[in-house]
Amino acid sequence: MPPRTPLDADAVLAATEDILRRHGPDKATVVDVARALGVSHAAVYKHFASKQALREAVTRRWLDRNRDTLAGIAADRAVPPAQRLRSWLHAVLTVKQAKIREDPELFAAYGILAAAHSSVATGHVADLLGQLTAIIADGAADGTFRTDDAAATARVVFTATARFHHVAHAAEWQNPGIEDELDEVCSLLLEGLQNN
Amino acid sequence: MPPRTPLDADAVLAATEDILRRHGPDKATVVDVARALGVSHAAVYKHFASKQALREAVTRRWLDRNRDTLAGIAADRAVPPAQRLRSWLHAVLTVKQAKIREDPELFAAYGILAAAHSSVATGHVADLLGQLTAIIADGAADGTFRTDDAAATARVVFTATARFHHVAHAAEWQNPGIEDELDEVCSLLLEGLQNN
Numbered sequence: 001m002p003p004r005t006p007l008d009a010d011a012v013l014a015a016t017e018d019i020l021r022r023h024g025p026d027k028a029t030v031v032d033v034a035r036a037l038g039v040s041h042a043a044v045y046k047h048f049a050s051k052q053a054l055r056e057a058v059t060r061r062w063l064d065r066n067r068d069t070l071a072g073i074a075a076d077r078a079v080p081p082a083q084r085l086r087s088w089l090h091a092v093l094t095v096k097q098a099k100i101r102e103d104p105e106l107f108a109a110y111g112i113l114a115a116a117h118s119s120v121a122t123g124h125v126a127d128l129l130g131q132l133t134a135i136i137a138d139g140a141a142d143g144t145f146r147t148d149d150a151a152a153t154a155r156v157v158f159t160a161t162a163r164f165h166h167v168a169h170a171a172e173w174q175n176p177g178i179e180d181e182l183d184e185v186c187s188l189l190l191e192g193l194q195n196n
Numbered sequence: 197m198p199p200r201t202p203l204d205a206d207a208v209l210a211a212t213e214d215i216l217r218r219h220g221p222d223k224a225t226v227v228d229v230a231r232a233l234g235v236s237h238a239a240v241y242k243h244f245a246s247k248q249a250l251r252e253a254v255t256r257r258w259l260d261r262n263r264d265t266l267a268g269i270a271a272d273r274a275v276p277p278a279q280r281l282r283s284w285l286h287a288v289l290t291v292k293q294a295k296i297r298e299d300p301e302l303f304a305a306y307g308i309l310a311a312a313h314s315s316v317a318t319g320h321v322a323d324l325l326g327q328l329t330a331i332i333a334d335g336a337a338d339g340t341f342r343t344d345d346a347a348a349t350a351r352v353v354f355t356a357t358a359r360f361h362h363v364a365h366a367a368e369w370q371n372p373g374i375e376d377e378l379d380e381v382c383s384l385l386l387e388g389l390q391n392n
Binding site for chain 1: 351352355358362365377380381384386389
């Protein structure tokens with residue numbers, strides 16, 4: 001049991017992530033988290049009002065760990081918008097493949113939140129859509145893409161690539177050839193988006 | 197209990213469909229089917245080697261009930277290929293919306309088979325892909341679409357419209373505006389497919 005030090009929210013989140021990883025989302029409890037920290041479960045509840053709030057905070061933190069990587073690709077104006085769109089969609093798939101492979105239990109926790117339309121899932125999707133909108137807006141500005149509503153076009157592209165990022169398709173992400181499939185969908189979408 | 201008459205496979209399928217509808221896929225048993233028919237469960241097994249085989253045959257029959265409607269739309273050369281592609285994709289969504297709304301228990305039985313990669317699901321997808329390939333081949337032949345491999349292009353279009361036909365998205369098919377979303381995806385895909 002670790003020594004008792006003033007408990008902060010970060011320590012609770014780190015311990016919860018570890019417990020989720022070891023026990024899975026169905027079995028992990030706040031009591032397990034408190035025990036790992038050497039505190040009462042009341043001490044945990046002081047930081048997070050409910051098991052649900054704690055689970056959401058942990059999953060959000062876990063998802064956000066790759067946010068800067070993806071945001072960086074989306075914002076890299078050294079890469080032409082068409083190529084950037086393709087790279088970003090591949091990077092989203094790569095990040096999600098790694099998450100499910102390396103952290104199946106935390107991915108399962110995310111899946112439960114997504115199915116319940118938790119703000120963690122809607123926030124994650126809004127994040128990704130914002131990045132995609134920025135790429136498409138850059139392409140509209142430099143004349144690559146034909147659109148007068150980058151956000152609407154981003155939603156269409158996001159819908160048409162659901163197989164490669166929507167949690168309902170997670171079982172398909174390890175299929176051999178999934179990257180080639182994404183590449184073919186990208187090519188068709190880019191044909192449709194680009195000015196001729 | 198109905199009178200005993202020589203039992204044929206069709207009668208077994210009809211009774212099983214009815215039992216599935218009343219009890220749901222988790223609770224329906226071969227004994228229920230036999231009781232409804234007034235026969236022994238051995239008599240049912242004479243037609244279908246296992247509960248799984250029976251469930252697959254019932255679900256295939258239930259899915260195939262709309263096959264001709266969709267095949268008819270795909271094959272209707274009076275409608276130009278671009279418009280036909282859009283109409284067909286909308287018709288697939290409409291058929292699936294109706295199936296889940298009118299027959300949630302049979303839809304659930306299909307979902308179980310799809311998750312297990314049953315031949316019922318792969319056969320259904322192959323059917324739809326064949327219809328889509330025919331539309332795209334017609335478009336390639338008359339110069340509407342730019343492709344030298346209609347089957348490959350059909351797979352790309354099918355993947356890009358997964359949200360509107362893949363069983364993993366069934367919960368989203370009753371969303372208001374889902375038809376408009378499909379229409380927007382169709383428009384972008386058609387922009388990409390069509391010769392300018």
